[in-house]
Amino acid sequence: MEKKQGFFSALKEEVVRGLSPSRSRSSSPARSGSPMAALLRRKKHHNHVAHPDALIARSGSMRPLGETLTPLMEGPDPDGGEIGDSKRVGSGLGQWMRGQLSRAPSVTSMSYKRSDLRLLLGVMGAPLAPVHVSSNDPLPHLSIKDTPIETSSAQYILQQYTAASGGQKLQNSIRNAYAMGKVRMVASEFETATKVMKNRNASRCSESGGFVLWQMNPDMWYVELAVGGSKVHAGCNGKLVWRHTPWLGAHTAKGPVRPLRRALQGLDPRTTASMFADARCIGEKKINGEDCFILKLCADPQTLKARSEGPAEIIRHVLFGYFSQKTGLLVHMEDSHLTRIQSNGGDAVYWETTINSFLDDYRPVEGIMIAHSGRSVVNLFRFGEMAMSHTKTKMEEAWTIEEVAFNVPGLSVDCFIPPADLRSGTICETCELPQDERGKGAIVLSAHRAKVAALEKTH
Incomplete structure (x- = not known):
């Protein structure tokens, strides 16, 4: 047979x-x-x-995600x-x-508003980490002399995390990596100043899909995410980060080269430890009944300025990591950034995006501890203009990791070449915000110009 x-x-x-x-x-x-x-x-x-x-x-985990x-x-x-x-x-x-x-788009996806799916993929598809970090950078030497207690404590926690994840020697032997997983996304709640609308059929309205992720030293990665008949590509060749969505095409990302946030969700311990190398320990907290240390990392002003463009200004970007005191592993991550959009002649509008990710089901793959499942809750909060005009959108994502492979033979830098149609212009995170809200100031301005043109024509 x-x-x-x-x-x-x-x-x-x-x-x-x-x-x-x-x-x-x-x-x-x-x-x-x-x-x-x-x-x-x-x-x-x-x-x-x-x-x-x-x-x-x-690593194979054949458990279905959802019904x-x-x-x-x-x-x-x-x-x-x-x-x-x-x-x-x-x-x-x-x-x-x-x-x-x-x-092709499924029947379920046809019931979705196109803008809802665009928002899901734009915000949750392929977000980047706050700051530039290289997987080849060694962790700082643990030292308590002339070092603030918050910094030395963070270094100690990271040393424990590295040891719990498989050890630095084993992690340094990884030249490239591959992961495949399944995802399920849903916009679960929308809130305004006067009412709250919850998605009562969240399981039925959710969009299922999958993703593949390739990584290679130094600092190269490529990801594909397909959900609801739409596909998002993003990649980095070590020098620039690019992204492609069906509605925006291919663009380079603003700011320095940064890791993919999805890789930090339990798939790449070495990059995760390097990301928090300059963090501070700010306290302790229970996460799902488990005592955790909290490490806080803030993007520096130079990075924020490099990521800002035009009327959109990134004001802050903060990353919190919650490391279990029992196992030493990363079990929760909170990512929050605030953007101000100043339209011509109008009031400033603020967008605050907060992503809370919970990492579960750690299992060893050739000695490296990999989180094989998890979920994220995203809150997109818009405020400014009038006091009673704020909106809040809640989105959720659940994922499972089906396959993981390390040191895949034959993988080369050619796999991370940017697309040939990559535009020379750059794009920032605000381009993924809802078009009607982001462009309200431009619409008002264009209407005003049309009125002026009409009056000049009449005279």
């Missing part, structure tokens, strides 16, 4: 053959032929016997059905991911 080719055996073959995005990048700006799509593209004659490769460390997803089985199915005696209920993991990254 012939066996189907394992997913990671196929993955290795595709990687060794070369994953250069130039092979698969199409003429469309959406870059539909992505590195991950190339990995999951299977030929029908690939049904020979394949042996698992022990060189690739992986809308069926159980998954190991290995992609090239024909959409099963082969021979290996027929089972469900579909292959690779086949499911390939469908998620290219499927």
Whole structure:
């Protein structure tokens, strides 16, 4: 009886053959032929016997996320059905991911407002960490002499976190990494000054999808996220960060090169420790009944200024990390940044975005502790102008990690080349805010100019 080719055996073959995005990048700006799509593209004659490769460390968690997803089985199915005696209920993991990254909008997504899905993907899709950090930067040497107690305590906590995550020596041996996961997003609540509207059918209205993440030293990463028929790409080649959304196209990001926040959610302990290297310990707090130390990291004024553009000014960006006193691992992370938008001749509008992430189900993958599930709650608060005109949007995301691999053979820098249609202009975080609110000042200004033009024409 012939066996189907394992997913990671196929993955290795595709990687060794070369994953250069130039092979698969199409003429469309959406870059539909992505590195991950190339990995999951299977030929029908690939049904020979394949042996698992022990060189690739992986982690498989086949638990479904929510009621809308069926159980998954190991290995992609090239024909959409099963082969021979290996027929089972469900579909292959690779086949499911390939469908998620290219499927048409579902009936559920059609019931969503396009702006709601855009807001979900814009804010929760691929946010960046507050400051620049390199995974190659060593942790500061633990010293208590002439060092404030808040700083030395933070360094000690990070030393414990590094040890609990697998140790610095093992983490330094990781040259590249790959992760695949499933996500479920929903806009659960909308609040104004006079009323609160809750999504009573959150489970039915939620959008399910998946993501793939590639990382490589130094400071290179690439992510694809497909939810509700829309796909977001983002990447970094070590020198610039770019992003592509269906509604904005491809742009470079403002400010210095920064890590992907999704990688800090239990997938990259070394970068996480480097991120909090300059943090301060500000106290303790219980998270889900577990005592935790709190580390606080603030973006410096130079970084905030570099990330600001035009009428949009990033006022502050703060990151809090909650490290368990029992296990030493990161169990909760809070990310908050405040933006002021000053329109011409109008009042300033403030946007405060707060992302709270809870990390669960830590399991070792070749000695590295990886969080295999978690959830995020995002609060998008808008205020300013009139005192009673504030709005608050609450969004939620849940994810599970299905596959993890380290030191994938053949992965090269060609996999992180920016798209060919990358525009020279830059884009800042405020471009992902709701268009009607962000552009209200511009609309008023254009209407005023139209009236002036009409009066001049009359005279």
